[in-house]
Amino acid sequence: MIKNSGKTLRIPIFSKKIKDINTGKPLSEDNWVWSPTGVINIHYPELWGFVFFCDDKSDTPVIPETELIKWELRKIYYAENAFFDKKGYYTDDKELISTIVKDCSRCEKESEIKLDDYELTVTPTFFEASAFTSDHEKAVRIYADGKTIALSVNKSRV
Numbered sequence: 001m002i003k004n005s006g007k008t009l010r011i012p013i014f015s016k017k018i019k020d021i022n023t024g025k026p027l028s029e030d031n032w033v034w035s036p037t038g039v040i041n042i043h044y045p046e047l048w049g050f051v052f053f054c055d056d057k058s059d060t061p062v063i064p065e066t067e068l069i070k071w072e073l074r075k076i077y078y079a080e081n082a083f084f085d086k087k088g089y090y091t092d093d094k095e096l097i098s099t100i101v102k103d104c105s106r107c108e109k110e111s112e113i114k115l116d117d118y119e120l121t122v123t124p125t126f127f128e129a130s131a132f133t134s135d136h137e138k139a140v141r142i143y144a145d146g147k148t149i150a151l152s153v154n155k156s157r158v
Helices: 065-087 094-104
Strands: 002-004 007-009 119-123 126-132 138-143 148-152
Touching: 065 094, 065 126, 065 138, 065 148
Parallel strands: none
Antiparallel strands: 002 007, 119 126, 126 138, 138 148
C-alpha cells in the first residue's frame, strides 16, 4: 500500500506506473539505497557500499583488499572506455590512462590510480587490466565488459 494525499491506495501490480489521484500524472520514483551512488541509476554495483554485521562494538569492519583493487581497476575501466568513445580503440599508455582518470574524476580523493603496479593488455577492441594483492596470493582482473574476477595465484606457475 502507498499513502498519497492522505488516502491509502492498494497497488495490485507493481509494474504499472502509479498515478497521482489528484492530477492523473505519474508519481515520481522514490528510490533509496544504503549509500549514495552519485548517479540516478542504481545499476552500478561498483558504486554500492558495504554493509558489515559485527558481533560487538569492538569489531572493526575492513573492506577486503580485492575489493579495493577492483575499485582502482574500475577507474582504469572507465578511462579506457572514455578513450575508446573518442578514438575507437583502447590504449596501453598508462600515463594517458592516469591523465584521463585525473581529468574525469569528480573528487580529488579519486583522481589517481592507487596501485603500485598493474598490467594492461590491449587490442584495438579489447582490454584487460590486472593487479596483485599485497601478498601476491591473488590476481584481480577487470575486462573490457566490466566484469571483475579475483583468482588465486598458482605459485608453481609464476
